[in-house]
Amino acid sequence: MPEPATATPTVESLAADCAAAARELSTLSTDTKNRVLRRMADELEGSTDAILDANETDMQAGRDEGLSDALLDRLLLTPERIEKMADALRDVASFSDPVGEMSGTRKRPSGIEVAKMRIPLGVIGMIYEARPNVTADAAGLCFKAGNAVLLRGGSNAFHSNQAIAAALHRALEAEGVPPAAVTLVPTTDRAAVQEMLTLNEHLDLIIPRGGEGLIRFVDETSQIPVIKHYKGVCHLYVDRDADLDIADDLLVDGKVSRPSVCNALETLLVHEAVAEEFLPRAQRLLDEAGVELRGDERTQQLLPGVGPATEKDYAAEYLDLTLAVRVVGSDDAAMDHITEYGSNHTEVIVTDTLPTARRFVRSVDASVVLVNASSRFSDGGELGLGAEIGISTTKLHAYGPMGLEALTTEKFVVYGDGETRHPVDR
Numbered sequence: 027m028p029e030p031a032t033a034t035p036t037v038e039s040l041a042a043d044c045a046a047a048a049r050e051l052s053t054l055s056t057d058t059k060n061r062v063l064r065r066m067a068d069e070l071e072g073s074t075d076a077i078l079d080a081n082e083t084d085m086q087a088g089r090d091e092g093l094s095d096a097l098l099d100r101l102l103l104t105p106e107r108i109e110k111m112a113d114a115l116r117d118v119a120s121f122s123d124p125v126g127e128m129s130g131t132r133k134r135p136s137g138i139e140v141a142k143m144r145i146p147l148g149v150i151g152m153i154y155e156a157r158p159n160v161t162a163d164a165a166g167l168c169f170k171a172g173n174a175v176l177l178r179g180g181s182n183a184f185h186s187n188q189a190i191a192a193a194l195h196r197a198l199e200a201e202g203v204p205p206a207a208v209t210l211v212p213t214t215d216r217a218a219v220q221e222m223l224t225l226n227e228h229l230d231l232i233i234p235r236g237g238e239g240l241i242r243f244v245d246e247t248s249q250i251p252v253i254k255h256y257k258g259v260c261h262l263y264v265d266r267d268a269d270l271d272i273a274d275d276l277l278v279d280g281k282v283s284r285p286s287v288c289n290a291l292e293t294l295l296v297h298e299a300v301a302e303e304f305l306p307r308a309q310r311l312l313d314e315a316g317v318e319l320r321g322d323e324r325t326q327q328l329l330p331g332v333g334p335a336t337e338k339d340y341a342a343e344y345l346d347l348t349l350a351v352r353v354v355g356s357d358d359a360a361m362d363h364i365t366e367y368g369s370n371h372t373e374v375i376v377t378d379t380l381p382t383a384r385r386f387v388r389s390v391d392a393s394v395v396l397v398n399a400s401s402r403f404s405d406g407g408e409l410g411l412g413a414e415i416g417i418s419t420t421k422l423h424a425y426g427p428m429g430l431e432a433l434t435t436e437k438f439v440v441y442g443d444g445e446t447r448h449p450v451d452r
Contacts, residue, residue, distance in 0.1 A: 034212070037221040039227035041149065041176055043206040048174035051207055055125040058201070059170055063119035065197040067112035070162060074108050080189035081158065088156070088182050096345040101156040101183055111159050111190075114413035115166040121412050124170045124431045128439070134249055137445045142436040144174030148230035150433065151222050152415075153244060155180035155236035161190045163413045164233075165208040171338070171433035174207045176229065178222060180236065181214035188212070190375035190438050215439045223248040234426075235416045236342070253424060255416035257343040258288030258371040260401045263360045263386070265377035266299035273376040277308055280374065280401040282315040288405040288417060289372050289394075293340060293350040295360045298324070301353045305329055317347045324353040340367045357382060361389050367409040368392060372404040372417040393419055393426035 035043075070077070082104040088098055124144045130393055131141040150173050161177055168175040179187040191210040198205045211218050221233065226249045234244040235255045245252050252303045264273045280291035296304055304330045309319060318337040319325075332351070339350040341365070354360045364373055373392040377383050383397045392419075394404040402428065406414025411429030418424045424432035 033402050037211060037218050038225055038228070039212060039226045040206075040209050041151075041222070043204075044176045045149050045172040045228045047206040047209075048172075049145070049206040050204060051174055052146050052170065052172045054172070054203070056125075056413065058203075058234055059118040059172075062197055062201045062341060063115050063166055063170060065201060066166060066194050067115040067119075069193040069197045070108060070112045070190065071114070073189065074262050077103060077108055077186065077189040077193070080185035081271065082183045084158075087434070089183075093182065094346070097156050097182070099284075099286045101158065101186070103158055103186060107159065110160040114163055114407070116199055117407070117412040118166045118170045118430070121430060122172070123170065124434050129436075136447075137443065140405070141439050141441075143432070145432060145437050146435045147435055148173060149228060150394070150415075151229045151232045151250065152176070153178045153219055153222065153224075153232065153234045155240060156182040156419070157235065158183040158186035158190060160416075161200070161210065162194065162413050163312045165194050167413055167415050167430060167433055169207060169426075172175070172186060172431050173433055174209070174274070175251065176209050176211065176222065178211040178219055184214050187421075194349070215380040217446055219244075220247065221277045223250060226250045233416060247362055253418050253422075253428070254420045256289070256371065256419040257286075257369050258417070259292050259341065259343050259367060259369040260289060260372040260374070260404075261293045261295055261360075261364050261368060262275045262374045262401065263295040263298060263354075263364075264297060265360075265375060265379065265382055266297040267377040267379040267382065268297075268300060268304075269378055270300065270304050273304060274307065276374060276376060276398070276400050278315065281312065281317060281349055282347070283402055285347050287402075288343070289401050290345070291349065291374075291401055292342060292344055293367065294354065295363060296351070296353050297357075297360070298353050298355050299323075304326060305351070305353075312349065315347065317349055319349055319351055322349040324351060325351045327442045328353075340389075343369070343436075357385065361386065364390055364392075371417060372396070372401045374399070374401050393417060 127144040128141050150168050152164045176190050189280045195205040227252050232248050232250045232252045234241050239258050309329050319332045320339050321332045372394045374389045374396045375386045387395050406427035406429050414427045419428050
């Protein structure tokens with residue numbers, strides 16, 4: 027007789043298995059976690075051909091669907107990108123393990139000794155779109171921080187994600203760790219996302235990564251705490267006291283090096299005192315790179331042929347070779363613009379005046395603020411965190427690139443020697 031068909035597990039059952047695995051992960055030694063991470067990296071590299079085959083299936087479907095070049099770039103895997111994913115896992119293995127760290131130890135007048143211990147969050151629910159590298163990055167970071175992770179990737183990367191998850195599972199199984207520690211929801215049904223957002227008995231935190239529509243839907247629907255990784259409307263402000271050679275370099279690097287990423291520049295703000303000198307040279311550099319400019323009235327006066335920028339342009343995350351431009355009359359006007367249109371992601375000022383830099387850093391509300399450095403440094407690896415699970419634009423409990431420590435919390439630990447709050451009659 028034929029064997030009965032295996033029922034597809036429900037999202038709730040997957041989350042329950044994930045939660046059970048999380049309890050085991052929380053007690054793993056650092057050596058064990060590092061060994062598993064290195065094996066994950068080896069398995070990814072050993073599965074390069076299978077992952078690339080799966081990715082080509084997704085890429086072809088994406089091309090047939092008419093995905094934008096920016097989305098296709100995010101979806102694309104190459105041998106170099108797979109190697110980078112593996113290297114990121116090895117980097118995570120090399121970092122200090124935050125779990126179990128003790129801090130803030132102090133003796134109280136009562137005689138008790140109070141400290142804090144860093145502990146895992148539990149089970150992280152990751153909801154993301156056409157970014158297959160997130161599957162490996164999130165798995166590695168959550169695992170090192172002692173968390174299990176329930177992954178729901180986008181339909182455009184379905185086959186790529188499955189191939190990556192299969193490699194990670196082989197590593198977990200080889201080291202005797204429950205594969206449910208890294209669980210990929212095996213469906214493209216959007217109802218799976220809605221169900222995930224109700225599973226507050228099993229999931230401790232939701233982290234969405236993707237377009238504005240996805241982030242808003244998750245934030246408005248979830249019954250579980252959400253850390254938003256919102257869009258990156260990143261600005262470069264060229265102050266009146268800017269070194270314009272530096273401004274040239276930061277503009278080109280921030281806009282052109284990889285326009286499809288969230289820390290790419292989307293708007294250029296230029297002080298009116300340097301606009302007449304800076305904007306024509308900026309246009310020449312950006313024209314060479316194929317960047318379309320859209321500007322305010324003053325920009326259009328200085329740069330004939332540039333189209334008008336609308337309110338929608340200033341709020342846009344283009345993720346493409348398009349840049350909005352505005353000439354501003356003061357530092358305050360630049361910061362007011364960022365307040366109105368920014369997304370709390372990454373902001374850059376170019377200035378040689380230290381008081382101006384300090385005021386910008388204090389006043390601008392963004393998770394990363396840079397002075398005379400490219401927006402492309404707004405990245406966990408570049409800031410010394412190793413691989414990141416994303417860039418949080420939510421202030422509770424993490425803000426900016428989220429590395430290992432951001433995937434943990436703290437609990438109080440108290441040591442005593444029989445102390446009581448009140449006298450005890452015997």
